[in-house]
Amino acid sequence: MVPGCRAAVSDAVTRLKLFVPLLAFAVLAPLLYWGLGRDPGAMPTALKGKPIPAFTLPSLTTPDAQLDQALFAGQVSLLNVWATWCPSCRIEHPYLMHLAEQGVPVFGLNYKDEGEPARRWLKDLGNPYREVIFDASGRLGLDLGVFGAPETYLVDSRGIVRARHVGVLDERVWQKEFAALYQSLQNPEER
Amino acid sequence: MSFVMGCAPRRKCQVIEQRLPLAPARAGRFTGLGRMLVGFALLGVFAIVSLPSPAAVIETEALSDPALVARYRHLIDEYRCPKCQNQNLAESDSPISKDLRSEIRRMLEEGASDAEISEFLVARYGEFILYRPAFHSGTYVLWLAPLAFVALGALILVAVVKRRRRSQAPGLQAEEREQLQALLGRAAQADQLDKPQ
Amino acid sequence: MLAEVGHFALILALCLAGIQAVLPLAGTYSRRRLWVAAARPLVSGQFVFVAISFVILALLFIGDDFSVSYVAANSNSQLPTHYKLSAVWGAHEGSLLLWSLVLAGWSLAVALCSRSLPVELVARILSVLACISVGFYLLLLLTSNPFERLLPIAPVDGGDLNPLLQDFGLIVHPPMLYMGYVGFSVPFAFAIAALLAGRMDSAWARWARPWTNAAWAFLTLGIALGSWWAYYELGWGGWWFWDPVENASFMPWLTGTALVHSLAVAEKRGLFRSWTLLLAILTFSLSLLGTFLVRSGILTSVHAFAADPTRGAFILIFLAMVVGGSLLLFALRGPVIYRQAAFAPISREAFLLANNVLLVSACGAVFVGTLYPLLADAMNWGKISVGPPYFNLMFVPLALTALLLMAPGSTLRWKQHAGALLQRPFMVLTVAAGVSSIIWLLWLGYEIHLVPVLAVALGLWVFLVSVWDVAQKTSSVRGRWVGIRRLRGSYYGMQLAHVGVAVAVIGVAMTSYYNEQKDLRLAPGESVVVGHYRFEFTGLEQVRGPNYIAHQGSFSISREGAPVALLQPEKRFYSVAGQVMTEAAIDAGLWRDLYVALGERLDDGASWTLRIYIKPFVRWIWLGALLMATGGCVAMLDKRYSKLAVSRNSVQAPSSEKLEVTAPEPRDGAGLPGRG
Structure with a gap:
C-alpha cells in the first residue's frame, strides 16, 4: 500500500512538472500582446532630463551673432531640427508657423545645411523660429543625438531636455506627446 | 493616416517620396528607410539575412595605424x-x-x-x-538566463543519469518486451486514475 | 474574373479544411467509420483548391494584372518572367498563400504515405493539420487577401519587385524554408494525435521519425540557402547576422535537431517520451512564433513585413490557441509513467540527452536574446539592443560543447559502452585530430587562435571518428559489400549529417577568423594586392539589363602571375523602383572565395571605391549544410520505415500495442558493436 501511495505522489509531482511549459507560455503571451501596441523604432532621447549640450554656433539669420545654450534659459521652448534637403521638413513647416502664432517659443537648429538656401527657405515659407542655430557641421546635432531631420525637442526654462519627437510634428503628435508636458512646465507651481 | 518620416539623407527622402504613391493603402507607420523598403516591396520572406541598403558601405578613409x-x-x-x-x-x-x-x-x-x-x-x-548590452540591473536576466538554462539542463542531466543508473539492470530483448507489455498495462491503469472522477 | 476565382478557391479550401478539422476527429470519438474515412478525400480536395488559388495568383503575375493590388505592389511589366513567378511569394500575402499551400502539401503527403498507420491515428493527425490550415486560411482571407482588387482605378504598371529580391535566392529560399517550417507541423500533429489518443509508445516515435527528418532536412537547406543568398546578394559578404528574423528560423532548427535525436531514443529505447512530445510541440510552436515575430512588426528587423497590428493580433490569437491548447493537452495527458530502463553515464542515451540539453539551452539563449529588447521595454528596463556580440558569446561555447559530444556520441552503443572511449583507434584519432588541426592551420599560414583551433580540431575529430566508425561497422567476414549493406539508412544518414556539421563548423571558424577585407579606391588600369592575389581593374563599361542599367567593372585576378579569374561586379540602377543595387562578383572555390564589390564613383570621375574580400573556406558552411540535409534524407528513406509498412499491411486493424510487439527493437547497425 505504501509503495503504491508513494508512486501516486511521484506521478502527481511529475504531472505538475508537465504544466511548466504551459506556464512559461502563459507568461510569454501577454508580453507578445503588449508588444503589438508598441513602436519598436520609437526612441526616447538619451538627453531626457539633461541640459542641452554646450555649444557656440552662429545664428543662421545674423551670421555674425554667436549663440550658445543660454538661449534656452527663461522659457519653455521647442527646438526643431530642420534642413532644406529634408522634404518632410517642408510638410512640417506650416504647423511650426501655427505653433509660433500661438505663442509657443520655437528655436531652430539648421542641421548640416547650407546658409543661403536655408535663409531663402525662411524668407519664402515664413520664419517660425525665434532664433535659428546654424549647425553646418552637424556637431551640435551629434551631441544632441539627432538621427536626422525633422526632430523636435521640448526644453524647459532651465534648458533641460524633457521630450523629443522624431519625424514630422503635427497637431496629433503635439497633443499626444507635447501639449500636456508643455502646459505643466509652463506652470510649475501648479504641479 | 500618418507618417513618421525621419529623413536623414538627401537621397533617401527622395526614395520615400517616390515610393509613397505606390501602395498607399498599406502604409502603416514607417520610421525610416529600412521600414520603407521593407514595408512596401520587401520581404514576404522569412528571408534569412538581408540588408535594406542596397548600396555598399565602402570607406577608404585611412587610419594612421x-x-x-x-x-x-x-x-x-x-x-x-x-x-x-x-x-x-x-x-x-x-x-x-x-x-x-x-x-x-x-x-x-x-x-x-x-x-x-x-x-x-x-x-x-x-x-x-550597444549591440553588446552592458551588464547592469536591466540586463541581468539577459546575461544570466542562458547560464541558468545550461545549469538547469546539467542538473537534470545528472539527475536523470543517476536515476537511470540505479534503475534495473538492462534486460534481454524478450524480457524487455514483457516488461513493456506490463508497463503498457500500468499506463492504461494510470490513465484511468488520471481522469477526473 | 481570374482573381475572383482564386479568391473563391481559397474560400472552398477553407471550408474543406474546416470540415476536415472536425469530422474525422469527431468520427474517432463517435466511432463512425465514414467520418473517419472522410479525412483523406478532404485533404485531397483542400490541396486541390489551395493549389488552384496559388496557380491563379501566379497567372495574375504573369499576365500583369495590375488591378490586383498585390500584383501592382510587387511586380512590373518589365520584370523578367521567372521573377514574376517568384514575386508571388515576394511579400506578405503571397508568402502566406505559399505557406498554406505547403501545409496542404504536407497534409496530402501524410494522407498518401500513411496507408500502414491505424486509420484512427491518421484521422486525428489530419484533423490537427486541418486546424492549423483553417487558421492560416482565415488569416489570408480576413487580413491579407492576395486577390484584393485596386478598383475602380487600376494602375497602368506595377511598382516592381524590390531589386534585392530579383534574384535566384528568392526563387528557391522561401519555398525550401517553408517546407521545413511547415514540415514540423507533421511531427506536431503526430504528437497531438498521440496525446489525444493517450498512446505514446515507441510506435509513435517510429512513425514520426521520417517526417521529422524530412522537415529538418528542408529547414537545414532553407536556412543554408538563405545564408548563401545573403552572402552573395544582400549581406556584403556576411552570411549570418543574428537578426530576429534569422533567429526565428534558427530556433525551430535547434529544437528540431533536438527532436530528431530524442526521437531516436524514444523509438529505440522508449525513453524520454514526454520530453520528445514536448519537443515536437515546441518546434512547431517556434515556427509559429517566427511567423508572428516577422509579420507583426513587434521587433525591429531588417526584414520584417509592413507592421500591421491587426495581422499581428490575429496571428497572436491563433498562436495562443495552438500553442496554449497543445501545451495544456500535454500537461493534462502527457505520460508520467517512467519506463524502467537503465543506462550508464557512458551510453548513447546519456550522450543524446546531453545533446538535447545543449541544443535546447542554445535555443533558450537565442530566444532570450531575440525577445529581450521587447521584455526590457515592457519592464521599463530601458531600450536595449541585443546583437551578434551577445549571440556569438552565448552560442559558440554551446556549439563547441555539442561538437565535443558528437564524435564519441555517434560511436557509442545503447545502455552502456564505457569501453568505447578507451579503444585504441578512438584515442589515436582524438590525438591525431588535435595535432593535425594545428599543423593544418600553420601550413595554411594562419595565426593560431583558440577558437579556430578548437573548432577545426573538433571538426576533424568528428570526421575521422565517423569514417573509422563506418569502416569498423561495415567490416564483415563475408566481405565489405555485405557489411555495407547490413547497415541501415538511418545510420549512414546520421554519419553523413554529423560530417556535415563538422564541415560547416570548420567553414564558419575559418571564415570568421581568417577573412581578409580591404576597402580601397582604384581607377581602371590600377591594381592592388590582397593576400596572395593581385586584383587588376581592367575596365569599366555601361551595360543594360531588362529593367536596370548598370556600371560594370572588370577585374582580372592573378596569383603569382598566373591568371585566376575575371570578376565583373556591377552597380545597378533599377529605374522603376528607383533603387541602386550593388551586385558583387564572386569567384567561388572550395578553399577560398574572392569577392569584389563596386562602391561609389569618386569625384575625380575615374576611380571607384571597392571592397575586396578573401574568404577562406566559406563554401564549407553551405557544403556542410548540404551534407546535413542529405543525411536527413538518407535517414528518412531508411528501409525500416517502409518495411514496417509492408508488415503492417498484412495485419488487419491493428492496435498500437500490437505494433509495439510486432516491431521489436530493431537491430540497427548504429546500435551494434563493431564486429571484426
Whole structure:
C-alpha cells in the first residue's frame, strides 16, 4: 500500500512538472500582446532630463551673432531640427508657423545645411523660429543625438531636455506627446 | 493616416517620396528607410539575412595605424545604427552612421579608449546603440538566463543519469518486451486514475 | 474574373479544411467509420483548391494584372518572367498563400504515405493539420487577401519587385524554408494525435521519425540557402547576422535537431517520451512564433513585413490557441509513467540527452536574446539592443560543447559502452585530430587562435571518428559489400549529417577568423594586392539589363602571375523602383572565395571605391549544410520505415500495442558493436 501511495505522489509531482511549459507560455503571451501596441523604432532621447549640450554656433539669420545654450534659459521652448534637403521638413513647416502664432517659443537648429538656401527657405515659407542655430557641421546635432531631420525637442526654462519627437510634428503628435508636458512646465507651481 | 518620416539623407527622402504613391493603402507607420523598403516591396520572406541598403558601405578613409584599423573594424561591428532597423555601423550607409563612423575614427586617432568611445555614444544615443548590452540591473536576466538554462539542463542531466543508473539492470530483448507489455498495462491503469472522477 | 476565382478557391479550401478539422476527429470519438474515412478525400480536395488559388495568383503575375493590388505592389511589366513567378511569394500575402499551400502539401503527403498507420491515428493527425490550415486560411482571407482588387482605378504598371529580391535566392529560399517550417507541423500533429489518443509508445516515435527528418532536412537547406543568398546578394559578404528574423528560423532548427535525436531514443529505447512530445510541440510552436515575430512588426528587423497590428493580433490569437491548447493537452495527458530502463553515464542515451540539453539551452539563449529588447521595454528596463556580440558569446561555447559530444556520441552503443572511449583507434584519432588541426592551420599560414583551433580540431575529430566508425561497422567476414549493406539508412544518414556539421563548423571558424577585407579606391588600369592575389581593374563599361542599367567593372585576378579569374561586379540602377543595387562578383572555390564589390564613383570621375574580400573556406558552411540535409534524407528513406509498412499491411486493424510487439527493437547497425 505504501509503495503504491508513494508512486501516486511521484506521478502527481511529475504531472505538475508537465504544466511548466504551459506556464512559461502563459507568461510569454501577454508580453507578445503588449508588444503589438508598441513602436519598436520609437526612441526616447538619451538627453531626457539633461541640459542641452554646450555649444557656440552662429545664428543662421545674423551670421555674425554667436549663440550658445543660454538661449534656452527663461522659457519653455521647442527646438526643431530642420534642413532644406529634408522634404518632410517642408510638410512640417506650416504647423511650426501655427505653433509660433500661438505663442509657443520655437528655436531652430539648421542641421548640416547650407546658409543661403536655408535663409531663402525662411524668407519664402515664413520664419517660425525665434532664433535659428546654424549647425553646418552637424556637431551640435551629434551631441544632441539627432538621427536626422525633422526632430523636435521640448526644453524647459532651465534648458533641460524633457521630450523629443522624431519625424514630422503635427497637431496629433503635439497633443499626444507635447501639449500636456508643455502646459505643466509652463506652470510649475501648479504641479 | 500618418507618417513618421525621419529623413536623414538627401537621397533617401527622395526614395520615400517616390515610393509613397505606390501602395498607399498599406502604409502603416514607417520610421525610416529600412521600414520603407521593407514595408512596401520587401520581404514576404522569412528571408534569412538581408540588408535594406542596397548600396555598399565602402570607406577608404585611412587610419594612421593598422592596430587602430583593427580596433575600428571591431568597434563599428559592435554599435548599432541608431536610426536603422537592425544594422551595425559597419553595414549601414545612413548619414547618421557615416557621421558616427567618422566620429569614432576621430576619437581613435585622438587616442580614446574603447570605453570612452562607448561612453560618448551612449551619452548621445542611449544604450540602444550597444549591440553588446552592458551588464547592469536591466540586463541581468539577459546575461544570466542562458547560464541558468545550461545549469538547469546539467542538473537534470545528472539527475536523470543517476536515476537511470540505479534503475534495473538492462534486460534481454524478450524480457524487455514483457516488461513493456506490463508497463503498457500500468499506463492504461494510470490513465484511468488520471481522469477526473 | 481570374482573381475572383482564386479568391473563391481559397474560400472552398477553407471550408474543406474546416470540415476536415472536425469530422474525422469527431468520427474517432463517435466511432463512425465514414467520418473517419472522410479525412483523406478532404485533404485531397483542400490541396486541390489551395493549389488552384496559388496557380491563379501566379497567372495574375504573369499576365500583369495590375488591378490586383498585390500584383501592382510587387511586380512590373518589365520584370523578367521567372521573377514574376517568384514575386508571388515576394511579400506578405503571397508568402502566406505559399505557406498554406505547403501545409496542404504536407497534409496530402501524410494522407498518401500513411496507408500502414491505424486509420484512427491518421484521422486525428489530419484533423490537427486541418486546424492549423483553417487558421492560416482565415488569416489570408480576413487580413491579407492576395486577390484584393485596386478598383475602380487600376494602375497602368506595377511598382516592381524590390531589386534585392530579383534574384535566384528568392526563387528557391522561401519555398525550401517553408517546407521545413511547415514540415514540423507533421511531427506536431503526430504528437497531438498521440496525446489525444493517450498512446505514446515507441510506435509513435517510429512513425514520426521520417517526417521529422524530412522537415529538418528542408529547414537545414532553407536556412543554408538563405545564408548563401545573403552572402552573395544582400549581406556584403556576411552570411549570418543574428537578426530576429534569422533567429526565428534558427530556433525551430535547434529544437528540431533536438527532436530528431530524442526521437531516436524514444523509438529505440522508449525513453524520454514526454520530453520528445514536448519537443515536437515546441518546434512547431517556434515556427509559429517566427511567423508572428516577422509579420507583426513587434521587433525591429531588417526584414520584417509592413507592421500591421491587426495581422499581428490575429496571428497572436491563433498562436495562443495552438500553442496554449497543445501545451495544456500535454500537461493534462502527457505520460508520467517512467519506463524502467537503465543506462550508464557512458551510453548513447546519456550522450543524446546531453545533446538535447545543449541544443535546447542554445535555443533558450537565442530566444532570450531575440525577445529581450521587447521584455526590457515592457519592464521599463530601458531600450536595449541585443546583437551578434551577445549571440556569438552565448552560442559558440554551446556549439563547441555539442561538437565535443558528437564524435564519441555517434560511436557509442545503447545502455552502456564505457569501453568505447578507451579503444585504441578512438584515442589515436582524438590525438591525431588535435595535432593535425594545428599543423593544418600553420601550413595554411594562419595565426593560431583558440577558437579556430578548437573548432577545426573538433571538426576533424568528428570526421575521422565517423569514417573509422563506418569502416569498423561495415567490416564483415563475408566481405565489405555485405557489411555495407547490413547497415541501415538511418545510420549512414546520421554519419553523413554529423560530417556535415563538422564541415560547416570548420567553414564558419575559418571564415570568421581568417577573412581578409580591404576597402580601397582604384581607377581602371590600377591594381592592388590582397593576400596572395593581385586584383587588376581592367575596365569599366555601361551595360543594360531588362529593367536596370548598370556600371560594370572588370577585374582580372592573378596569383603569382598566373591568371585566376575575371570578376565583373556591377552597380545597378533599377529605374522603376528607383533603387541602386550593388551586385558583387564572386569567384567561388572550395578553399577560398574572392569577392569584389563596386562602391561609389569618386569625384575625380575615374576611380571607384571597392571592397575586396578573401574568404577562406566559406563554401564549407553551405557544403556542410548540404551534407546535413542529405543525411536527413538518407535517414528518412531508411528501409525500416517502409518495411514496417509492408508488415503492417498484412495485419488487419491493428492496435498500437500490437505494433509495439510486432516491431521489436530493431537491430540497427548504429546500435551494434563493431564486429571484426
